[in-house]
Amino acid sequence: MKRYASRNPKYLPEKFYNLKADLGELPPPPLNPATRQPLNPSDLEAIFPKSFIAQEISTERYIPIPSPVLEAYSVFRPTPLVYASRLQKYLNTPARIFYKYEGVSPTGSHKTNTALMQAYLANQDGITTLTTETGAGQWGSALSYAGSIFGVRARVYMVRASFRQKPGRRIMMELFGGEVMESPSPTTDSGRKYYQENPDHPGSLGIAISEAVEVAAKNPEFKYSLGSVLDAVLLHQSIIGLEAEQQCQELGINPDLIIGCVGGGSNFAGLSFPFVRKKLKEQAEIKFLAVEPEVCPSITGGKLTYDHGDSVGLTPLLFMYTLGKDFVPPPIHAGGLRYHGMAPLVSHLVKKGIISARAYPQDKIFQAAEIFLKTEGILPAPESAHAIAAAIDEALEAKKINKEINILFNLSGHGFLDISAYDRRK
Ligand SMILES: *Cc1c(COP(=O)(O)O)cnc(C)c1O
Numbered sequence: 001m002k003r004y005a006s007r008n009p010k011y012l013p014e015k016f017y018n019l020k021a022d023l024g025e026l027p028p029p030p031l032n033p034a035t036r037q038p039l040n041p042s043d044l045e046a047i048f049p050k051s052f053i054a055q056e057i058s059t060e061r062y063i064p065i066p067s068p069v070l071e072a073y074s075v076f077r078p079t080p081l082v083y084a085s086r087l088q089k090y091l092n093t094p095a096r097i098f099y100k101y102e103g104v105s106p107t108g109s110h111k112t113n114t115a116l117m118q119a120y121l122a123n124q125d126g127i128t129t130l131t132t133e134t135g136a137g138q139w140g141s142a143l144s145y146a147g148s149i150f151g152v153r154a155r156v157y158m159v160r161a162s163f164r165q166k167p168g169r170r171i172m173m174e175l176f177g178g179e180v181m182e183s184p185s186p187t188t189d190s191g192r193k194y195y196q197e198n199p200d201h202p203g204s205l206g207i208a209i210s211e212a213v214e215v216a217a218k219n220p221e222f223k224y225s226l227g228s229v230l231d232a233v234l235l236h237q238s239i240i241g242l243e244a245e246q247q248c249q250e251l252g253i254n255p256d257l258i259i260g261c262v263g264g265g266s267n268f269a270g271l272s273f274p275f276v277r278k279k280l281k282e283q284a285e286i287k288f289l290a291v292e293p294e295v296c297p298s299i300t301g302g303k304l305t306y307d308h309g310d311s312v313g314l315t316p317l318l319f320m321y322t323l324g325k326d327f328v329p330p331p332i333h334a335g336g337l338r339y340h341g342m343a344p345l346v347s348h349l350v351k352k353g354i355i356s357a358r359a360y361p362q363d364k365i366f367q368a369a370e371i372f373l374k375t376e377g378i379l380p381a382p383e384s385a386h387a388i389a390a391a392i393d394e395a396l397e398a399k400k401i402n403k404e405i406n407i408l409f410n411l412s413g414h415g416f417l418d419i420s421a422y423d424r425r426k
Contacts, residue, residue, distance in 0.1 A: 005081040005247030017238040021061035027307040027348035033318040047224040049125040056232040092216040095398035099411045109413030110267045111142035114236035119146035129153045130225040131403040133208030136335030137169025139227035144178030155263025157211045161202040183208040206311030226261035228264025255408035261386035262290040265343030267412040288355040296329035296384040298342040299357035320347040333421035334382040350379045364423040381413035
């Protein structure tokens with residue numbers, strides 16, 4: 001078995017894959033927060049660019065990737081698909097482990113995939129500024145970078161706890177021309193009420209989203225951008241799985257189990273959905289496993305119901321697994337997984353029994369990260385280490401029954417800017 005699939009430029013797909021075309025029954029629709037009636041697409045125009053809304057509601061199976069976006073992708077895509085033979089040897093298991101490595105993107109994670117597409121669409125619609133939130137800073141960096149490529153400014157509301165703990169990410173956003181605000185801030189109605197209670201309020205993704213949405217709604221040249229959860233974001237991330245399908249074919253393997261960490265669900269869905277299609281349409285026997293932190297267990301500890309995407313209640317109601325819009329998870333190192341909800345499409349597949357989920361404590365994911373670093377030589381993002389921990393557990397299960405299975409997981413990002421978290425891990 002070769003250690004790497006090639007990064008043949010032909011593997012970069014020219015179209016995104018939309019799982020909704022193959023689902024049959026769709027998840028319950030988003031609701032207007034004021035009327036609680038199914039949302040009219042035009043209700044979204046106050047906050048999202050029109051061309052983005054068109055992709056959000058589309059049920060077309062394939063959606064073309066515009067050539068300027070393809071050109072931007074080609075700088076770092078196709079990303080590597082690697083056979084983790086050294087990890088397999090270390091675990092002494094018959095299971096073969098493969099990973100798709102999204103950490104080679106310019107800002108170090110899969111988030112650039114949707115950031116580039118969203119910045120391009122906003123620019124086409126004449127939008128000058130995209131507002132957004134960021135927790136650990138991965139999403140804010142990706143959007144600031146994408147904005148610098150397509151001539152759109154990013155205004156990023158950064159959760160105060162991370163703003164103070166992770167200056168590296170803030171500096172990166174500012175270098176790309178992004179404007180970074182500490183959240184909760186005194187500059188919005190949504191932020192002010194938390195700020196006045198406590199100027200050192202640590203913030204949360206839910207509050208930061210409220211601030212970014214409010215500002216977008218009040219300014220006609222501004223729109224809001226979300227880095228996960230929405231159908232269109234999952235659509236953009238499908239390029240991960242479309243490439244992986246071809247790379248697996250090159251290596252002559254079929255994955256039996258696909259694993260990803262889940263914050264809002266986008267990197268996991270991106271790798272999985274083209275393979276979910278294979279399961280639905282070609283009866284391929286593939287299992288899917290979503291991994292979340294024990295302290296923010298949206299799927300394993302949440303409820304499937306309508307809830308807001310933000311804390312204040314400005315966003316549409318989405319039918320999803322959620323811990324409640326007011327849930328504030330404790331500050332763990334995997335900041336990108338601290339979100340109360342789960343993408344409606346991922347939630348739908350969990351309900352249908354196609355995706356299963358599991359939660360891990362922080363000490364376990366750091367142990368997995370160290371094993372991975374020592375065997376495969378890559379420092380993973382603490383978020384991605386959740387997927388590694390599950391891949392290791394599954395490979396050890398396979399060893400018990402001496403079964404040769406193929407495990408494929410998404411290594412959603414590198415951990416170079418999380419290095420201080422590794423120092424504080426114990
Ligand atoms: C943001 C982030 C995640 C979680 O977001 P999803 O939308 O669930 O993919 C996972 N890994 C990394 C490296 C991230 O930056």
